Amino acid sequence: MRDIIDILVVAYLIYIVLAWIKDTRTWALFKGVMIVLVVASVAYLFQLHTLWWVVSNAITVGTFAILVVFQPELRRALEQIGRGKLFESLINTSDQAEDGLTDEAIEAIAKASLHMSKYKTGALIVLEQETRLGDVERTGIRIDGLISSQLLINIFEKNTPLHDGAVIIKNNRVSAATCFLPLSDSMEISKDLGTRHRAAIGISEGTDALVIVVSEENGxxxxxxxxxxxxxxDAELIKKILLSTRKKKRSERKKVIWKGKSKNE
Incomplete structure (x- = not known):
């Protein structure tokens, strides 16, 4: 009986960890770690000494690197445990991965983008794809509203409380606003592009998110x-790009935990 309880507790803890990292950028890291562990296992079983030496040292160094690089995520997880919110978020989380943007959502985003372009209203719209952006959402203010052109226009209206930062869109809803995005440090970015564009490039470098940017300077x-x-x-290109994300999601409707998805074929 004691062994059964032990196994159940460990299994539940593993489930909690997997459910948490799946909602952050750490999920991609987890898949990489699993690949390294598989390679290490093969090297150990077949006595591949050189490969084992390389992989074992990489694991040692990588462990410390992970602690440094993902310090914010680890700190946030510990804070949630301390406040008792980690378990609550797991219970309330429903992985509602849909096929993609609806026709109404695509039309609303295109219409809002053109309106803001006409009046030179700066905007930064991030559309979540396969990589979860939960850690980015938590830097902003939760909205959870249906996508509409008027909502997007109102959010980015100048001198309003929500106009700074990015809007996150997922599951056909405006999930959060005023979100902070990591800036790209690429030297290839044109000097004509400002912070808004550099932030858009930054989030797209680390995730598979699609970002729509409206320049405040020239529209x-x-x-x-x-x-x-x-x-x-223009309007047609925006709709075509947004539609391509929907087609991609529909072609990948498999329930494979390795891919971090939730729907059957």
């Missing part, structure tokens, strides 16, 4: 994905 609409920026978008 140019840009799309950023995988660290690459495409400028001068």
């Amino acid at each position: 140019i609409i840009s799309c950023v994905r995988n660290g690459k920026i495409k400028r001068g978008l």
Whole structure:
């Protein structure tokens, strides 16, 4: 009986850890760690001494590197445990991964982008894809509202409380506003681009998020994905890009924990 309780407790703790990291950028790191552990196991079983030496030393160094790089995430997790909010968030979390943006949402984002472009209202709209952006959402103010052009326009209206920072969109809802994004340190970014564009590139370098940017200086609409920026978008291009994310999600509807998804084919 004691062994059964022991196994159940350990299994539950593992579940908690997996459920938590799945909602942050740490999920990609976890998959990388698992690959390294598999390689280490193969090297040990087949007595591949050189490979084992390389991998074992990489694990030793990597452990300290992880503690340094992911210090904010680790600190946040400990704070949530101390406040008793980690278990609450796990209970209330429903992985509602949908097929992608609806036609209404695509139309609303395109309409809002064109309106803000016309009046040179700066905007930064981040669309979550497979990589969870829970840690980014927590830097802003929770909204959880249906996507509409008027809501987006009101959020980014100049001199309003929510106009600074980025808006996060997931599951066809405006999840959060005034979110802080990591700035890219790439030297290849044009000097003509400001902080808003550098932030868009920064979040797209570390995640698979799609970002729509409206310049406050000239009203140019840009799309950023995988660290690459495409400028001068019109309504049709915006809709085409947003529609491509929906098609991608529909083609990957498999329930595979390794991919961090939640729907069956």
